[in-house]
Amino acid sequence: MERIACSWCQVQNETSRTSCETCGAPLDVAALVTDSGWREAPRLRDMAEFTFGTSTCQVEGEIVPVAEVNLGQGDAIFFEHHVLLWKEENVPITAMNTANRSFGGMPFVVTIAQGPGRVAVSRDAPGEMVVLPLHPSMEIDVREHAFLAASSSISFSFMRIKGLANLLHGGNGMYMDRFITQGVPGLLLLHGNGNVFERLLAPGEKILLEPGAFLFKDSTVQMNAVQLPVKVGLLRRGMYLAEMVGPGRIGIQSMYVHHGSD
Numbered sequence: 001m002e003r004i005a006c007s008w009c010q011v012q013n014e015t016s017r018t019s020c021e022t023c024g025a026p027l028d029v030a031a032l033v034t035d036s037g038w039r040e041a042p043r044l045r046d047m048a049e050f051t052f053g054t055s056t057c058q059v060e061g062e063i064v065p066v067a068e069v070n071l072g073q074g075d076a077i078f079f080e081h082h083v084l085l086w087k088e089e090n091v092p093i094t095a096m097n098t099a100n101r102s103f104g105g106m107p108f109v110v111t112i113a114q115g116p117g118r119v120a121v122s123r124d125a126p127g128e129m130v131v132l133p134l135h136p137s138m139e140i141d142v143r144e145h146a147f148l149a150a151s152s153s154i155s156f157s158f159m160r161i162k163g164l165a166n167l168l169h170g171g172n173g174m175y176m177d178r179f180i181t182q183g184v185p186g187l188l189l190l191h192g193n194g195n196v197f198e199r200l201l202a203p204g205e206k207i208l209l210e211p212g213a214f215l216f217k218d219s220t221v222q223m224n225a226v227q228l229p230v231k232v233g234l235l236r237r238g239m240y241l242a243e244m245v246g247p248g249r250i251g252i253q254s255m256y257v258h259h260g261s262d
Contacts, residue, residue: 065191080147
């Protein structure tokens with residue numbers, strides 16, 4: 001049977017579909033890649049729909065996208081508590097047991113919503129929703145407060161990156177969230193401020209990023225702080241950039257935000 005391969009997640013789709021059943025990416029639009037190798041994340045159409053497990057996710061809106069999830073029986077998703085937009089009354093929510101961490105001076109809480117029923121999440125910022133289907137035994141690192149939701153089949157942890165304190169204009173460093181699949185696939189939804197681009201680094205290949213632009217990376221990509229000898233005005237200690245070393249994918253956002261230290 002003839003199939004169409006999604007250029008974003010490589011899943012095979014029926015020829016009658018116009019969007020990928022796994023990530024919602026348009027199948028009738030060619031992937032756009034810059035001369036330097038950056039690929040645009042697919043811009044999901046309003047009301048694009050895709051599935052995971054026995055659940056369905058529908059993307060609503062384009063400026064501040066909303067993920068409306070119809071959870072099937074036995075399925076669940078987790079998300080930071082402040083991204084909850086609405087939920088049906090019958091959908092139970094509980095708090096995930098996480099280590100001490102704060103966000104904006106308040107306790108950092110990860111919430112779990114259990115199916116069946118509908119729940120919707122969104123970030124209060126303009127940008128793009130990035131859908132990352134994760135195959136078994138995959139590890140993805142994401143900048144703090146950028147993940148929108150994840151399926152319960154994905155394990156969640158976080159780490160403090162102390163070496164990047166100066167990159168984020170002071171504080172004790174930044175957190176990076178890590179998402180890992182075991183023997184079953186999972187689904188990870190991210191919110192990127194502005195537009196989102198992805199690039200695949202070859203083994204040993206390096207690129208320097210403005211640290212606020214970092215959105216996600218494969219765990220195989222090393223992330224280091226690099227100080228450049230640029231001292232102008234307030235930059236008396238030099239300019240700090242994030243050095244990314246391949247192999248693996250990296251994702252950036254064009255409207256970057258410097259979060260305060262947690």
